[in-house]
Amino acid sequence: MPTPKQVFTRAPIRLVATGAVAFALASLSTHAFAQEDRQAQSVSERNAPEFTSRPIRLGSFDLFPSLTVQADYNDNVFVLPTNEVDDVQFNIRPSLLLRKRRADRDTRLNLNANIRRYADLINENAEQFSADLRTRQGIGSGTEWRLGAGVSQNFEQRRDIEAFNEVGEPINFTDFQGNIGISQDLGPLKLSLDGRVKAVRFSGTLDLDGETFDLSFRDFETYRGVFRASFARSMNQEFYLQVTGESREFELAPFFFNGEVTGVIDRSSKGGRVEAGYRRQVTELLFLDVRAGYLTQDFDQPTLNSVDGLAFSADLLWNAPPLPSVKLTGRRQVDDNINPNLNGLVRTEAQLQVEHELMRNMFLMGRFRYADLNQIDDPTDGTQYDLMASAEYRFSRFLGLSLQAERFDRSGLFSFTQNRLRAGVTYNF
Numbered sequence: 561m562p563t564p565k566q567v568f569t570r571a572p573i574r575l576v577a578t579g580a581v582a583f584a585l586a587s588l589s590t591h592a593f594a595q596e597d598r599q600a601q602s603v604s605e606r607n608a609p610e611f612t613s614r615p616i617r618l619g620s621f622d623l624f625p626s627l628t629v630q631a632d633y634n635d636n637v638f639v640l641p642t643n644e645v646d647d648v649q650f651n652i653r654p655s656l657l658l659r660k661r662r663a664d665r666d667t668r669l670n671l672n673a674n675i676r677r678y679a680d681l682i683n684e685n686a687e688q689f690s691a692d693l694r695t696r697q698g699i700g701s702g703t704e705w706r707l708g709a710g711v712s713q714n715f716e717q718r719r720d721i722e723a724f725n726e727v728g729e730p731i732n733f734t735d736f737q738g739n740i741g742i743s744q745d746l747g748p749l750k751l752s753l754d755g756r757v758k759a760v761r762f763s764g765t766l767d768l769d770g771e772t773f774d775l776s777f778r779d780f781e782t783y784r785g786v787f788r789a790s791f792a793r794s795m796n797q798e799f800y801l802q803v804t805g806e807s808r809e810f811e812l813a814p815f816f817f818n819g820e821v822t823g824v825i826d827r828s829s830k831g832g833r834v835e836a837g838y839r840r841q842v843t844e845l846l847f848l849d850v851r852a853g854y855l856t857q858d859f860d861q862p863t864l865n866s867v868d869g870l871a872f873s874a875d876l877l878w879n880a881p882p883l884p885s886v887k888l889t890g891r892r893q894v895d896d897n898i899n900p901n902l903n904g905l906v907r908t909e910a911q912l913q914v915e916h917e918l919m920r921n922m923f924l925m926g927r928f929r930y931a932d933l934n935q936i937d938d939p940t941d942g943t944q945y946d947l948m949a950s951a952e953y954r955f956s957r958f959l960g961l962s963l964q965a966e967r968f969d970r971s972g973l974f975s976f977t978q979n980r981l982r983a984g985v986t987y988n989f
Contacts, residue, residue, distance in 0.1 A: 600841075600847040600849070600875075600877050602877060602879070602885035602887060602915050603879065603883055603884065603885040603915050603916065603917045603923070604885070604915050604917070604923045604925065604952070608920065608921075608954075610920075610957065611920075611921055611954045611956070611957050612957060613626075613957050613958070613988040614957065615659070616989070618658075620660055621658055621659065621660050622658075622659045622660070622661070623656065623657070623658055623659075624656070624657040624658075624659070624988070625654075625655070625656045625657075625988075625989045626654075626655045626656075626986060626987060626988045626989065627652070627653070627654050627655070627986070627987050627989075628651070628652075628653040628655070628984055628985070628986040628987075629650075629651070629652055629653075629984065629985050630650065630651040630653070630982055630983065630984035630985075631648060631649075631650055631982070631983050631984075632648065632649045632650070632651065632980060632981070632982045633646070633647075633648050633980065633981045633982075634646060634647060634648075634649065634978065634979075634980050635978065635979045635980070636976060636977065636978040636979070637678075637681060637684060637718070638718060639718045639719050639974075639976045639978060640976060641975050641976050645681070647678050647679055647680050647681045647684075648678070648679045649676055649677065649678045649679070649684070650676070650677050650678075650679075651674055651675065651676050651677075651984075652674070652675040653672070653673065653674045653675075654672075654673050655670075655671065655672045655673075656670075656671040656672075657669070657670055657671075658671075663699070663700065664697070664698060664699050664700055664701060665695070665696060665697050665698070665699060666695065666696045666699060667693075667694070667695040667696075668693070668694050668695075669691070669692070669693050670690075670691070670692045670693075670694075671690070671691050672688075672689070672690045673687070673688060673689045673690075674687065674688040675687055676688075683728060683729050684729070684730060686715040686730045686732075687713070687715075688712065688713065688714050688715065689712065689713045690710065690711070690712035690713070690714070691710060691711055691712075692708070692709075692710035692712075693708060693709050693710065694706075694707070694708040695707050695708070702744065702745045703742065703743070703744055703745075704742070704743045705740075705741070705742055706739070706740065706741035706742070706743075706754070707739070707740055707741075708737075708738065708739045708740075709737070709738045709739075710735075710736075710737045710738075711734065711735065711736050711737075712734070712735045713732070713734050714732070714733055714734070714735060715730040715731065715732050715733070716730055716731045716733070718730075719968060719978060721895075721905075721933065721942075721944075721970070721973070721974060722895070722896075724766075727766065731762060731763075731764060731775065732762070732763045732764060733760055733761060733762045733763065733778075734760070734761045734763070735758070735759075735760050736758070736759045736760075736761075737756070737757070737758045737759075738756070738757050739754065739755065739756040739757075740754070740755050741753060741754035741755065742754075748791055748792055748793050749789070749790070749791055750789070750790045750791075750792070751787075751788070751789050752786075752787070752788045752790075753785070753786070753787050753788075754785070754786045754788075755783075755784070755785045755786075756782075756783075756784045756785075756786075757781065757782070757783050757784075758781065758782045758784075759779075759780075759781045760778075760779060760780055760781075761776070761779050762775040762776060762778045762779055763775065771821070773814060776811065777811050777812065777813045777814060778811070778813070779810075779811050780808065780809060780810040780811065780827075781808075781809045782806060782807070782808050782809070782896070783806060783807045783809075784804065784805070784806040784807075785804070785805050785806070786802065786803070786804045787802070787803045788800055788801070788802045788803075789801050795841070796840065796841040797839070797840045797841070798838070798839040798840070799836075799837070799838055800836070800837045800838075800839070800851075801834075801835070801836055801837070802833070802834075802835045802836075802837060802851065802853075803832070803833070803834050803835075804832050804833040804834075804835075805830075805831075805832040806830070806831055806832060807828075807829075807830050808827075808828055808829050808830070808831075808896070809828050810826065810827040810828045812824040812825070812826055813825050813826075813827060825861055825863075825864075826859075826860045826861045827859070827860075827861065827864075828859070828860040828861075829857050829858060829859040829860060829864075830857075830858055831855065831856050831857035831858060831867075831894065832855070832856060833853060833854065833855045833856075833871045834853045834854050834871075835851040835852060835853030835854075835871055835872075835873070836851060836852065836853055837849065837850060837851025837852075837873075838850055838851070844879075845878060845879045845880065845881065846876075846877070846878050846879075847875075847876070847877045847878075848874075848875065848876045848877075849873075849874070849875045849876075850872075850873070850874045850875070851872065851873050851874075852870070852871065852872040852873075853870075853871050853872075854868070854869070854870070854871060855867075855868065855869065855870070855871035855892075855893065855894060856868040857894045865936055867894050867906060867936055869906075870892060871892055871893065872890065872891070872892050873890070873891050873892075874888075874889060874890040874891075875887070875888075875889050876888040876889070883916060883917040884914060884915065884916045884917075885914070885915040885916075886912075886913070886914050887911070887912070887913040887914075887915075888910075888911070888912055888913075889910070889911045889913075890908075890909065890910045890911075891907070891908070891909045891910075892906070892907070892908045892909075893906070893907055894906055894907075895907050905933055905934065905935055905936075906933075906934045906936065907931055907932070907933060907934075908931065908932045908934070909929065909930065909931040909932075910929070910930050910931075911927065911928070911929040911930075912927070912928045912929075913925065913926070913927040913928075914926045914927075921953060921954040921955070922951070922952070922953045922954070923951070923952045924949075924950070924951050925948075925949070925950045925951075925952075926948070926949050926950075927946075927947070927948045927949075928945065928946075928947050928948075929945060929946050930943070930944070930945045931943065931944050931945070933972075933973055935973070940972065940973055941972055941973060942970060942971060942972035942973025942974070942975075943970070943971055943972055944968070944969065944970035944971070945968075945969055946966060946967065946968040946969070947966065947967045948964065948965070948966040948967075949964070949965050949966075950962065950963060950964040950965075951963045951964075957988065958987060958988050958989075959985070959986070959987055959988075960985070960986045960988075961983075961984070961985055961986075962982075962983070962984045962985075962986070963982070963983050963984075964980075964981070964982040964983075964984075965979075965980070965981050965982075966979070966980045966981075966982075967979050968980075
């Protein structure tokens with residue numbers, strides 16, 4: 561295992577892992593019953609009634625419980641450039657969706673957990689738990705309200721560029737989130753305003769050369785507001801303007817030089833984006849949503865230069881006849897958080913995903929994702945890609961099997977390669 565000093569010579573670019581990757585396959589358990597036909601759906605997202613889970617009725621509520629069990633071979637658990645260590649991990653993922661839906665409102669409570677156990681590396685064993693409550697009121701009326709709150713107990717994924725990926729055991733954190741939003745229809749003009757707050761609290765300590773650091777120095781809050789004005793005379797075409805403002809508030813963090821603490825640094829910042837966009841259902845088979853504009857991020861620490869420049873986002877979906885779907889996406893953004901020793905990280909990312917319905921109950925998917933990681937005013941930049949292939953087979957509305965193979969490669973910045981093979985079974989009760 562790496563020495564404690566190495567933890568900070570390869571410190572994170574961003575300082576929190578959201579755990580989204582760890583829960584991604586858990587969503588397969590709700591995928592079957594959460595399907596609703598809508599615009600811009602790929603072949604695997606279309607409603608299939610014969611394979612859609614039926615709810616358990618509890619008064620006026622619908623319950624969708626499920627359980628996923630996975631086995632995952634990983635050839636580089638500690639994401640090291642050399643001397644890789646492999647192991648097999650097992651995941652047990654219970655999930656419960658509680659839903660109450662009427663024509664003008666929709667309320668959902670999602671409860672998820674993941675119990676992770678390794679065959680040999682028992683120090684990597686960890687648990688995740690999350691609860692997320694969302695409601696929409698006034699659906700179909702001129703005024704719609706959105707409210708949400710969530711909490712999750714999570715652990716960092718070593719592969720994420722923001723993680724302290726060389727510590728002896730996974731670092732735990734608690735993530736609190738809340739949001740409120742309102743939309744108002746004014747004929748072809750629609751206005752919406754959304755606010756979101758997020759607070760992350762880390763637990764545990766870290767030892768470096770005999771000195772103990774409380775990981776609370778990584779705690780932070782983010783506050784974000786989004787205003788959107790759109791003009792659409794039909795469902796098939798929309799022009800919109802989107803303005804985002806945010807504030808990121810961090811605790812003072814130790815500043816490290818050659819593995820030694822030489823002071824503290826303030827990673828707090830304020831920033832935003834102004835973008836103009838266009839969404840169109842070009843044909844029954846082709847959908848696009850593109851926007852571009854300007855982004856800026858200004859850091860409180862004088863030694864951290866501000867970031868500004870082009871912001872863009874693009875999504876294209878082509879449902880090629882008769883069954884394949886091709887998705888192409890692109891993004892440019894400033895990553896949420898930064899390394900105390902470095903400037904901001906600007907991520908430019910593109911992804912190509914192809915889906916195919918081999919049979920009514922069997923789906924194949926391939927994905928290639930590439931990202932350029934640019935450290936502002938620092939020559940050490942990086943690139944990364946991951947290549948993934950998967951298959952999902954639905955035996956019935958109750959039982960499904962998934963297989964996945966993936967290769968991940970990062971070079972230049974915290975270089976390593978990792979190969980993973982995963983098999984999972986999901987049962988919808």
